[in-house]
Amino acid sequence: MTAPPFLVTPVILSGGAGTRLWPLSRRARPKQLLDLTGGGSMLALTAERVTDPALFAAPTVVAGAEQAEAIERALPGLGTLILEPAARNTAPAIALAALAAGWDDLLLVLPSDHLIADAEGFRTAVRRAAPFAAEGWIVTFGMTAERAETGYGYIARGAALGEGVFAAEGFVEKPDAAAAQAYVAGGRHDWNGGIFLFRAGAMLDALASHAPEILRAAEAAMAGATRDGVRVHPDRAAFAASPAQSIDYAVMEKAATVAVVPVSVGWSDIGSFEALHAVSDQDADGNVVVGPGLAVDAQGCLIRSEGPLVAAIGVEDLVIVATADAVLVVPRRQSQKVKDAVEKLRQEGRDQCL
Amino acid sequence: MTAPPFLVTPVILSGGAGTRLWPLSRRARPKQLLDLTGGGSMLALTAERVTDPALFAAPTVVAGAEQAEAIERALPGLGTLILEPAARNTAPAIALAALAAGWDDLLLVLPSDHLIADAEGFRTAVRRAAPFAAEGWIVTFGMTAERAETGYGYIARGAALGEGVFAAEGFVEKPDAAAAQAYVAGGRHDWNGGIFLFRAGAMLDALASHAPEILRAAEAAMAGATRDGVRVHPDRAAFAASPAQSIDYAVMEKAATVAVVPVSVGWSDIGSFEALHAVSDQDADGNVVVGPGLAVDAQGCLIRSEGPLVAAIGVEDLVIVATADAVLVVPRRQSQKVKDAVEKLRQEGRDQCL
Numbered sequence: 001m002t003a004p005p006f007l008v009t010p011v012i013l014s015g016g017a018g019t020r021l022w023p024l025s026r027r028a029r030p031k032q033l034l035d036l037t038g039g040g041s042m043l044a045l046t047a048e049r050v051t052d053p054a055l056f057a058a059p060t061v062v063a064g065a066e067q068a069e070a071i072e073r074a075l076p077g078l079g080t081l082i083l084e085p086a087a088r089n090t091a092p093a094i095a096l097a098a099l100a101a102g103w104d105d106l107l108l109v110l111p112s113d114h115l116i117a118d119a120e121g122f123r124t125a126v127r128r129a130a131p132f133a134a135e136g137w138i139v140t141f142g143m144t145a146e147r148a149e150t151g152y153g154y155i156a157r158g159a160a161l162g163e164g165v166f167a168a169e170g171f172v173e174k175p176d177a178a179a180a181q182a183y184v185a186g187g188r189h190d191w192n193g194g195i196f197l198f199r200a201g202a203m204l205d206a207l208a209s210h211a212p213e214i215l216r217a218a219e220a221a222m223a224g225a226t227r228d229g230v231r232v233h234p235d236r237a238a239f240a241a242s243p244a245q246s247i248d249y250a251v252m253e254k255a256a257t258v259a260v261v262p263v264s265v266g267w268s269d270i271g272s273f274e275a276l277h278a279v280s281d282q283d284a285d286g287n288v289v290v291g292p293g294l295a296v297d298a299q300g301c302l303i304r305s306e307g308p309l310v311a312a313i314g315v316e317d318l319v320i321v322a323t324a325d326a327v328l329v330v331p332r333r334q335s336q337k338v339k340d341a342v343e344k345l346r347q348e349g350r351d352q353c354l
Numbered sequence: 355m356t357a358p359p360f361l362v363t364p365v366i367l368s369g370g371a372g373t374r375l376w377p378l379s380r381r382a383r384p385k386q387l388l389d390l391t392g393g394g395s396m397l398a399l400t401a402e403r404v405t406d407p408a409l410f411a412a413p414t415v416v417a418g419a420e421q422a423e424a425i426e427r428a429l430p431g432l433g434t435l436i437l438e439p440a441a442r443n444t445a446p447a448i449a450l451a452a453l454a455a456g457w458d459d460l461l462l463v464l465p466s467d468h469l470i471a472d473a474e475g476f477r478t479a480v481r482r483a484a485p486f487a488a489e490g491w492i493v494t495f496g497m498t499a500e501r502a503e504t505g506y507g508y509i510a511r512g513a514a515l516g517e518g519v520f521a522a523e524g525f526v527e528k529p530d531a532a533a534a535q536a537y538v539a540g541g542r543h544d545w546n547g548g549i550f551l552f553r554a555g556a557m558l559d560a561l562a563s564h565a566p567e568i569l570r571a572a573e574a575a576m577a578g579a580t581r582d583g584v585r586v587h588p589d590r591a592a593f594a595a596s597p598a599q600s601i602d603y604a605v606m607e608k609a610a611t612v613a614v615v616p617v618s619v620g621w622s623d624i625g626s627f628e629a630l631h632a633v634s635d636q637d638a639d640g641n642v643v644v645g646p647g648l649a650v651d652a653q654g655c656l657i658r659s660e661g662p663l664v665a666a667i668g669v670e671d672l673v674i675v676a677t678a679d680a681v682l683v684v685p686r687r688q689s690q691k692v693k694d695a696v697e698k699l700r701q702e703g704r705d706q707c708l
Contacts, residue, residue, distance in 0.1 A: 023663075023665075292704075294698065294699060296691070296694065305681070308662070308676070308678070308679050309679065309704070310680075311377075311681070311682050311692075312683045312684070313682070313683070313684040313685075313688060313691050313692065314685050314688040314691055315672075315683055315685060318669075320681070320683050322681045324662070325662050325663060326665065327659070327663070327665070327676045327681055328667070329664070329665070329666045329667070329674050329683055331667075331668050331669060334667060334668040338667065340650065340667075341650050341665050344648065345648060350646075350663070353663045
C-alpha cells in the first residue's frame with residue numbers, strides 16, 4: 001500500500017484528433033497540440049499543471065503512434081510514451097498505462113486537451129484525493145456543473161467519505177435537457193471531466209472484474225511490446241483485438257469503489273468554438289479576435305486567423321476561423337455542428353483539408 | 355454630320371479600382387479585370403458586347419496607366435488605349451477620348467465593370483439612339499428602375515423625340531428613400547447607368563460650355579501626349595491640373611441637348627456583393643457557391659473562394675469571400691459597408707491586403 005507523502009504519476013491521454021475545432025484541429029495537428037489560449041499547447045499546459053516534484057513523478061503519455069515526435073518535442077521531461085498502434089478509446093489506453101506502472105503506483109489520468117484555470121486548486125484536490133486512491137478507491141474529480149449541458153456525463157455524489165470526498169452514486173452519460181436541469185438545480189451532480197486518480201492495481205482489478213477482454217488484450221499487447229528509449233510500442237495485433245470502450249462505460253459506471261472529489265477549478269474541455277469563446281478574453285463588444293482580424297460593428301464573435309486577414313462586418317455571435325487552406329463560418333451557438341460538416345467533407349471525399 | 359449606316363466607337367472607361375468588392379477587387383486587380391459571372395472579366399464582357407462590325411469600330415479604352423498590360427492582354431482588338439496619368443473621374447477621361455476621336459465620330463461611353471444580360475437588346479437601343487446622337491443629342495441610356503435604390507442617379511423622361519427616345523428632363527443623384535420610391539412608382543424615371551452615346555464634337559462643345567477648365571486641361575494633356583502603338587500617354591502635369599468631376603455633374607445635369615433612351619436589358623453595376631448575389635445563379639436554398647465551398651443548413655448566402663475551402667454552417671443571408679490572403683464576412687444586406695471597412699484598414703495602415 002502506498003503511504004504518504006504520495007507520489008503521483010500523471011498519465012496524459014493524447015489520443016483522438018477531434019473534429020470539433022476544425023479547421024484549427026486536423027488529423028496531423030490534433031487539438032491537444034494547438035495553442036488555443038495563447039499560453040502554449042493544450043498538451044504542454046496539461047503537463048505543466050502536474051510538474052510539482054513534491055507531488056508528481058515524470059508523466060506517462062499514451063498517444064497515437066503518429067504523434068510521437070510532436071509529443072517528445074512538446075514534453076522534454078516525459079517519463080514514458082506509450083504509442084497506441086490503434087485507437088481503442090480510453091479504457092484500453094488506461095489499461096496499458098496501468099500495466100506499465102508498478103502495482104502500487106498512484107496514477108492521475110488526464111485528458112491532454114482540457115483547460116483548468118486554477119491549477120493550484122486542482123493540485124490541492126489531487127492531494128485530498130491521494131489517500132483515498134491509496135486505499136483503493138478510484139477517484140474521479142467532479143467539475144462544478146455550471147449549466148444544464150447535455151453533452152457531458154454527470155456523477156452523483158453519495159455518502160461522504162471524508163472532507164470533500166464522496167462515494168460516487170451513479171454516472172449518467174449525456175442526459176436529456178430536463179434531467180440536466182434537474183442535476184444543476186439539485187446541486188448533487190458534477191460533470192465528469194475524465195480526470196481520475198487510482199492505484200494502478202486497483203484499476204487492473206476493476207478491469208479484471210468489469211472489462212476482462214480489454215485487460216487481456218492490453219496484457220498481451222504489453223507482453224509483446226518493444227521499447228525504444230521512453231517509447232513503448234505495444235503489440236499491434238494484440239491491442240487491435242481489444243474492444244473500444246471508454247473508461248466510463250467499461251469501469252466507472254460499474255465499479256463499486258468509485259469516489260468523487262468535487263472541484264471548482266475553471267475546467268473546460270474546450271469542446272467547441274462556443275466553449276473556446278467562453279474561456280477567452282473578450283473585448284467590450286464580446287468579440288475575441290486572435291490573429292489578423294478586423295471587427296466592424298460586430299458583437300459576440302470569435303474571429304481567429306492563422307494567416308489571412310479576416311474582416312467581419314456587422315455580424316453577431318459568429319465563429320469565423322481561417323487557416324491557410326480552410327475557412328469556417330458558423331453561428332457560435334451552433335458550433336457543435338462543425339463535426340457534422342467535417343463528417344460531410346469526409347463522406348464526399350473532400351478530405352484534403354481534414 | 356454623320357450619316358447612316360452609323361459606325362460607333364466604343365469608349366470603355368476602365369479607371370478606378372473600386373473597393374466595394376474587396377477582397378476580390380484590389381488595387382492591382384480592379385473589379386473590371388475580375389471574372390464575376392464565370393463568363394470572363396467584366397472588361398472582356400463589356401468589349402464583347404460592342405463587337406458587331408456592322409455597328410462598332412475598334413474600341414478606345416481610357417484606363418489608369420498601371421493597367422496597360424492587363425488591358426492589352428484582355429482586349430487584343432483594342433483600337434486606342436488612353437492611359438490616364440492620374441485619376442480625375444469620368445469627365446476628364448471622356449474629354450480625352452473625345453479629343454482623340456474625329457469631330458463627327460459617334461462615341462459610345464461604357465463603364466468597364468457593368469453587366470448587361472441582354473446584349474442584343476442593348477445594341478438595338480444603340481441603333482435607335484444613333485440618329486439622335488448624329489443630330490447632336492447627348493444620349494443616355496435609362497435603365498429600368500427596378501427598385502427604390504438610393505445609391506444610383508435617376509433621369510426623368512421629358513418630351514418624346516421619337517419612338518423610345520425622350521428629351522431628358524433632369525438628373526437626380528442619389529435621392530432619399532421617399533424620392534426614390536416616388537420615382538419608381540411614377541414610372542417616368544430611369545436609372546442613370548453611365549452609358550452615353552454622342553458625337554465627339556457635341557461633347558466637346560458641351561464641355562466648352564459647362565466645364566471649360568476640364569476641356570482646357572484635356573486639350574493641353576493631348577497636345578503634349580506621347581504615342582506608342584495603340585497607347586496614348588497624355589501629358590501628366592497638364593492632365594493633373596484638371597478638376598476631378600463626373601460627366602454627370604460636369605455636363606449631363608447642365609447641357610440642354612440630353613436625350614434618354616429607356617432600356618430594359620438586365621443591367622447591373624454589380625456595385626456590391628448583394629448585387630453580385632442577385633445576378634448569380636442561386637441553388638434551391640438561395641446560395642451562390644463559387645470555388646471550393648460547403649454550405650450546410652445555409653440559406654441566401656454568397657460563398658466565394660479563390661482557394662481555401664469555405665465551410666458555412668447554419669448561416670443565413672451572409673456574404674463570405676475568401677482569397678489567399680483575406681477573408682470577408684458580412685450580412686448580404688450590409689454589403690455596402692465593405693467599402694467602409696476597406697477605408698478603415700487603409701487608415702490603420704493595414705493596406706497590404708488592399
